[in-house]
Structure formats: structure tokens, C-alpha cells
Amino acid sequence: MDLDRYRTTVAMSDPGRRAGLFDNLPRDPSALAKAVQGLLIHEHIAPAYGVTLSRDQHAQAHIRGVEQILDQIVARDDRPLSASRGAGERQVGVCRHFTLLHVAMLRRHGVAARARCGFGAYFERSQYIDHWVTEYWDEANGRWVLFDAQLDECQRELFGVSFDPADVPRDQFLVAGDAWSHCRSGQADPNAFGILDMHGLWFIAGNIIRDIAALNNREMLPWDVWGAMRLKDSELDQSFFDRLAVVSSEPDAHTDELVALYGDERVGVPRVVFNAVRNCPQKL
Template identity: 75%
Template sequence: MNLDQYRKPVAMSDVGQHATRLAGLPPEPGALAKTVQGLMIHQHIAPTYGVTLGPDQRAQSHLRPVDAILDEITARDARPLSAARAPGERQVGVCRHFTLLHVAMLRTHGIPARARCGFGAYFEKGRYIDHWVTEYWSEQHQRWQLFDAQLDEHQRELFKISFDPANVPRDQFVIAGDAWQLCRSGNNDPDSFGILHMHGLWFIAGNLIRDIAALNNREMLPWDIWGAMRRKDSELDLALFDRLAAVSREPDAHAGELGALFADERVSVPKVVFNAELDRMQEL
């Protein structure tokens, strides 16, 4: 197991000029998650905080690298990052942004961490909702644990969360590879995985490629589309996604194949991707 691959900020998680600011934060996963929660607000959950977002605020959710996210946070408010901003003054993002910022903070302190793309079973009864969480290495337990850095006290009450967000059960957050395997084996209905009107095996396949990309330190937006991603189940290369699922489920046992698969042009992130939310191609 190569923990060093996930021990330092790199690519999307590179904090750039903000390294000193992050180094001053307490080096503990829970404390860092609380810091993230004081800096960010979820685009689609903002109304429950009494916040109505304007167009400029909603546009913030399209930022990809963490240094650009931190640039905007500190440009608006130069106080230390440990100072929680008022809900209406927080940086706007979605689960991926909470996760990436948490991962960057953990890595700044030398704690191995990586973003995982999959589905949360705790937002809507009977459904698995498109979601991202942090997976960090617990020295105490000598294993990877899932941490949902988005779940502050307000959201824990809102969604009636009964588990510890610092150790999310694997049946509550289903990694993309596990979701694929569950549906391919007939144990789960693919239509229960997705978000809004979008669901099915094709949606799981998209998250599977995003999870493999994140495991290779390329944490893309949840609505970025490239390579072998499709909009219909009938157009999927099932053999390819079966391979991707096996690696997503046990990435450390398939370290060599993880990199090899990401070199495949059907999986690797190109220089230009399709932003489905904005309905246009974007250069990275």
C-alpha cells in the first residue's frame, strides 16, 4: 500500500500560496472538517440555512482546483481560515468541494487522504444519492475510514444522521465500484442510484470513472463528462466498467492497474471536458 501517493497536496488539491494558512490549522480530521464547514455552503442546501444565492455565488460551484477556491475565500475575508464565515458569506460548492478542501487540509498535515465518488444512502429514504466523501488513513485503526466533511450539525439534524460523520459506514456511503457491482449482480436496482431525474447504470458508470480519476488525484466536478461516460445503459462498455469497478472497490490491492487504467484514453481526463451543468466544453 502506497500511502505516500495521498500524503501531499497535488494537482487539484495543491493549495499553492495558501500552504502557510492551512499549516496553522489543527492537524485532526474532525477539526479540519469543522473548518471546512465554516468556509463553505452547499449550493442546493443553502435555503435551509436561510440563504438565497445569487448567480455569481452559484457560479462558484464550477471552480475545480482548491487553490482557486481558497483564493476566493480569502479575497472576500482575510481572517484566518479557522474563523467561520456567516452562512451567506461562505464559498458556494457541492459535496465534491467540501471533500476536496478537506482532503487538501489533511494532506497539508501529512495525513493520507483521497476523495471518493459514490452514493449516499442517508439523504433520501430508499435511494442512493450522487455524493462525494473523504477517505482518510486512520493511524489509530490502521485502515481507511470515510469522513463526510459536509455534514455539520445543521445537516445532521436535517437529514436525521445517526452515525458518526468521521466514520461513515460503508453501507451508508457506497463507493462507485461497489454500486456497480451491486447492480451488475442483481442485488440492487440501478434506478435507485442517481440524483433528481438522472439515475441508472449509466449514471453509476459516470461516477465510476470520476472515482478512478479521483484515486489518481484528478478530482473533477460531478457534472464533468469525458471518455467512456454515456447517457444510455445500452451504450456502455460493460467489460471496461467491470474492470474499473474491481479497482474502485479495492484500489490499494490494484495499485498498478489503477494507474494503467487511468492511462486509457477512455478513462483519463483530457484537456477539454464537457460541463453538463453549463452545457458547454471547457478547457482545464
Template identity: 55%
Template sequence: MLTTDPATLDFYRKPGVMTSPGRYQELFDGLPSDIGALAKVGHGLLVHEHIAPAYGITLTDEQRSPVHIRPVERLVERLLTDDDSLLTVPRPPEKRLAGNCRHFTVLMITMLRHQGVPARARCGFGGYFPTEAYEDHWVCEYWHVADERWVLIDAQIDELQRGVFSIDFDVTDVPRDRFLTAGDAWAKCRAGEADPGKFGLSGLSEFGSWWIAGNLVRDVAALNNLEMLPWDVWGAMPEPDEQIPSDWIALYDRLATLTGAPEAGFDDLRPLYRSDDRLRVPPTVHNAVLNRNETL
């Protein structure tokens, strides 16, 4: 079910903790309104940490460190320490800030919301990378006024990556069967329509229902305007290959339904997130990559 309900759209029009430009708000004035041109702004500011060699650069550990930055305001702050040009000025690859799909997504959301466009992050799996798996991935979903529908845009993919990944569709309107939200992936696996062993991250050789479940909880947080790092862990996120408790499975089934049609379940999803401490992002989360607890 799609909606133009003003309250729902207004919720996704307002910046959140991670998507507020903060003291750099003026830098977001005057950006292009065309969705493709807006994505190119991000391409000139960020470089994916694992795709950097394709741009002719090798990142040091210090250059990789921004991947652990959550709020866009701090991303911009770090970016400007190396180059204080306007955001519309593309940086050379070696001057771009290291990030990943999540960082491209939250930057796009920040730019869209600054222009009054409802937008939100979706955590799930991309089926358009050169593997046989659905890879852990984030994209942006925004409200297209003229078409009256939510549209997926992969803000990470530029022309170079289109070639590297042999992408054959418009990344500013990603087909729904090429990117599956975590809830859709969970539902398909539960229905026997997909193999959970195909969902995860090839780079780590980790796949399974536990990975889908973790992304489902992250997607719920994102739909509540709190976009965490892809490796932030809290609440109802199983350990790798852990036997998932039956009550958690029932919870995931419900979340898959609610996130599969967020507008239809909007009035249920928000209070559920706020009231269930298995879902709600706590003041401290575990950064699984750095293997440490971090206070938000």
C-alpha cells in the first residue's frame, strides 16, 4: 500500500539524528534537485572503502577510519578538514571520504530531506553484484511525487561501478527484485522461495538467517529514522549461526510484514519499535568490526 498521507511523508521529510546537516546546513543549499545529479554530488565526496583500488587509490588505516562515523554532520566535518570546497565540487578520489553503501545512503537522505523530499534508508540485500549471492547492502528510498510511489536509488553506484558490476538497470530506480529489503528476504526464505544461505556478505563468507535477521532489525531502526552502521549490534540480533529462539522468529515474521509495506504498518511499526527493547536502539551499541561497545 502506498500513501501520500501528510503525517507519514512529513516524518520522512524531517532530518533525524544521523541525517541532520547540523551546523553545515548552509552547505546543503543550492544542490541540484535532479536525483541523478544529486547522486553525483555524493560520488564526488565519498569513496567506498572496498572499491577504492578501482579508483587507483590504496587507503591507509587512518583513511579508512571514517567508515565508523555515524552522523552526516560529522562526516561533513571530517570531509572539510581535507578539502573545504563546496559540496558541489568533486574531490579527486584520494581526497574523498572513505565510507560504504550506508554512508552514500545517509548522505543522499540528508540532501533530499534538506530539499523537502521524504526519504529513508533501507537495509537489505543487493542481487546485482558479481557473485551468486544477495549481498548485504543499503539503498535510499524516496517519495516520487509525480509517480506517487516510493523509488529505490542506489546512491553508491557511479559510472565506474556500473561497469565493474555490469549493472544493466537504472540505479536511480532500482527494480524491487534486484534489491530485497531485509523483511522481504526473510519472508521469501520463510516461504521456501529463497535460500537463506544466499544472503550475507561474500567478502566475509558469512551467510544465513542470522544475517537476514540482523539486517531486519537495522531496517526497522532506519524506518524509525535512526540509520546505524551495518555492523552495529544490539537487541534481537542473533550471533553468527546461532539457533534463533522461537519468540524471535515470531518477532521477525511480524517485522517482515510491517516493513514489507511500511505505510500500511506505519502506525504499528513506530510504537512497536519504541516499546520493544529488542528493537529500540540503546544508548550503547556493539561495533562488531572494532569489537567494542560505543556510546551514541
């Protein structure tokens, strides 16, 4: 198992010239999650904090890189990142932004961490909602731990979350490959996986590609579309996704294949992706 590839801030997790902002933060994953929660607000949960977002604030959810996220945070408030901002003054993002910033902070302190794309069972009853969480290596116990850095006290109460977000049970968050395998084996209904009016194997397949990309340190927006992603179940190469699902489920047991798959144009992130929310192609 190659932990070193997840100890370095690269590509979108790289804070760049803002790296020094992380240096005075604690190393503890829970303390870092609290810092993230004081810096970000979820685009679609803002009303729970009494915040109505402007058009410009909504646009912040399309920012991909940590350096650019930090640019905007300190432009509004140059206090240390440990200082919680008022809810209406926080940077707007979605689960992927909470995860990516948490991962970047952990990596800056030498902790192996990676973003995982999949589905949370704790937002709507009997539904697995499109979601991202952090997965970090717990040296003391020799295992990967799922951590939902988005779930502060407000959201735990809002969604009735009873487990510890610092150690999310694997049946409460399914990485995309596990979701696919559960559905293909008949253990789960594909129509329970997705978000809003988008559900099915095609949606799970898209998240498998996003998860494989994230495992190769390319943490894309949840609505970025490329490669073998499709809009209908009937258009999927299911045998190909069966194999991708195995790698997503057990990435450390298939390290060489994980890297090789990213070299496949059906999986690897190209220079131009389609932003499905803005309905337009975007250069990276």
C-alpha cells in the first residue's frame, strides 16, 4: 500500500502560495474539520444557518482548486483559518469542497488522506444521496477511516445523524464502487442512489469515475462530466464498470490498475470537461 501518494498536496489539493495558512492549524482530523466548518457553508444547506445566498455566492461552488478557495476566503477575512467566520461570510461550496479542504489540511501535516466519492445514507430515509467524504489513514489503528468534515452540530441535528462523523460507518457511506456492486448483485435498488431527480446505475457509474479520479488525486466537481459517463443505464458498458467498481472498492489492493485506469480516456480527466450545472464545457 502506497500511502505516500496521499501525503502530498497536488493538483487541486495544492494550496500553492497559500500553503503557509495551514501551518498553524492542528494536526488532529477533528480539529481540522472544525476549522473547515468555520470557513465553508454548503450551497444547498445555507438556509438552515439563516443565510440566503447571492448569485455571486452560488458561483463560488464552481471553484475547483484549494488555492483559489483560500484566495477568496482571505480576501474577505485575513484572520487565521482557525478563526470561524460568520455563516453569511463563509466560502460557499458543497460536500466535495469540505472534503477537499480537509484532505489538503491533513496532507499538509503529513497525514495520508484522500477524497472519496459515493453515497450517504444519512440525509434522506431509504435513500443514498450523492456525497463526498474524507478517508484518512489512522496510523494508531492501521486502517482507513471515513470522516465527514461537512457534518457540524447543526447538520447532525438537521439530518438526525447519530454516529460520530469522525468515523463514518461503511454502511452509512458507500464508496461508489460498493454502491455499484450492491446494485448489480441485487442487494440494493439503483433508484435509491442519486440526488434530486437523478437516480440509477448511470448516476452511480458517474461517481465511480469521479472516485477513481479522486484516488488519482483529481478531485473534480460533482457535476463535472467526461469520459464514459452517460445519462442512461442502457448506454453503459456494464462489464467495464464492474471492473472499475472493484478498484473503487479496494483501491489499495489494485494500485497498479488504479493508475492504469486513469490512463484510459474513458476515466482520466481531460483538459476540457462538461459542467452539467452551467451546461457548458470548461477548460481545466
